[in-house]
Amino acid sequence: MTTTAKGSAIEMCAHPDCKRDNGKPTHTPDGMCQGCQRRVASALERVVLDWVQLHQLPAPNKGDKMRGAKVKDYGHPAEWASDMMTQIATCLRAAHDNLASSVAEQGHKPPGEGYPSERAAVVSAHTYLATRIDKLCRQDWAPDIIAEWHGLHSKVRSQLGLTRPRIALPTPCPDCDMRTLTRYIDVQRDWIECGNCQTQIRSEHYPLWTRMVLEELVTEAHS
Ligand SMILES: [Zn+2]
Ligand SMILES: [Zn+2]
Structure with a gap:
């Protein structure tokens, strides 16, 4: 099996949407x-947080007309959310599997099918x-996965954003120390902000927050 990694030749940036060179893809050895x-x-980070956010959606209450709380006012079927979660998980697994096979690091086997749960x-x-x-x-294959x-x-x-749901993150704000960090999502954008001091989490810190959210929020709610 040959690996498909690019060498160190200078080539056009393979990102599906690179516009770094005056609107055109720039050149890079990477x-x-x-x-x-x-x-x-x-x-x-975004797709993983999307998965968490879909995971946190309340199950639809059949016949329950209590639609007062806006956070619970979802206009879409739960099947849609569950289908999206599966698509996200499948896509992440494919990337994990492909990269682990290509890189072939010592001690890390491609994950294959052996997971106890979608969350894992x-x-x-x-x-x-x-x-x-x-x-x-x-x-x-990275550009295809990234496009996906x-x-x-x-x-x-575009689906969730219509109802502007939010999830409270289980960790204190790095600035004011209050547990008021929230991920917001709307049709245009998504972001993490403190409800107390309005600090916005910079995207380079997302991996940390995502990991904490995956560890704390998802396990607490459903195990
Ligand atoms: Zn680029
Ligand atoms: Zn704060």
Whole structure:
């Protein structure tokens, strides 16, 4: 089996949407340029947070007319959310599997099918991929996966964003120390902000928050 990693030749940035060179893809020896690598890193965090946010949606209450609380006022069927979660998990697993096969690090086997739960697969893919963005960006198949992440995220955002749901993060704000951090999502964008001091979490810190959210929120709510 040959690996599909790009060598160190200078080539056009392979990111599906690179406009670094006056609107055109720039050239890089790294598969994707540094700017695009940062975008790939945040695209990963976004789809994982999307998965968490879908996971936190309350199950629909059949016949329950209590629609007062706006957070619970979802206009979409739960099947849609569960289908999106599966698509996100499948896509993350594929990236994890492909990269682990290509990179063939000692002591790390490609995960294959052996996961006890969708959550375990998502946690493991996030942990693996978040620290190997540079390697991911050198793979020939990376642009397709990244395009898929963008597609999934924009689907989630356009659907969920209509109701502007939010999730409270289980960790204190780095600035004011209050437990008032929230991830917001609307049709246009998504962001993490403190409800007390309005600090916005910078995207380079997302991997940390995502990991904490995966560990605390998801296990607490459903195990
Ligand atoms: Zn680029
Ligand atoms: Zn704060």
